[in-house]
Amino acid sequence: MAETEKPLLIKRYASRRLYNTETSDYVTLEDIAGFIRAGREVQIIDLKSGDDLTRQYLLQIIAEHESKGDNVLPLAVLTDLVRSYTTEVQSVVPQFLAASFEMLR
Structure with a gap:
């Protein structure tokens, strides 16, 4: 599988900060939305428990856009x-x- 076909792995630390494992820096929800708009698949996991939090964060991105008036x-x-x-x-x-x-x- 090519590198770009793998989901972009984002780790959530106990502080709730989101860490991009490819670029070794912290990202925001808007950054994650940008990755998705650019065609990347993302996977967000909790560093401590290993739980997949992707669905939770994608719903949060949608809710934030809807609350700002971006009514899709x-x-x-x-x-x-x-x-x-x-x-x-x-x-x-x-x-x-x-x-x-x-x-x-």
């Missing part, structure tokens, strides 16, 4: 996502979203 997700979509967590629809939502974004790409 219509209110109806957000409402339906919340509903999907409490219904049988939950099982098909991930596949539907993945297929939808694949078509956009």
Whole structure:
């Protein structure tokens, strides 16, 4: 696997600082968003526990952009996502979203 095909590994320290293992420097959420926009896959792990925190941080990036007025997700979509967590629809939502974004790409 080529180096650029590997996910960019970001380690979260106990201080909650995020460390880019490729460049050996600290990064922000906006830096991580920039890596993703540039086409990189990222993986964020907790240094102490080894837990994968990628999903948590990606959701945080989305929430911050939405709260700043960068409204990509219509209110109806957000409402339906919340509903999907409490219904049988939950099982098909991930596949539907993945297929939808694949078509956009």
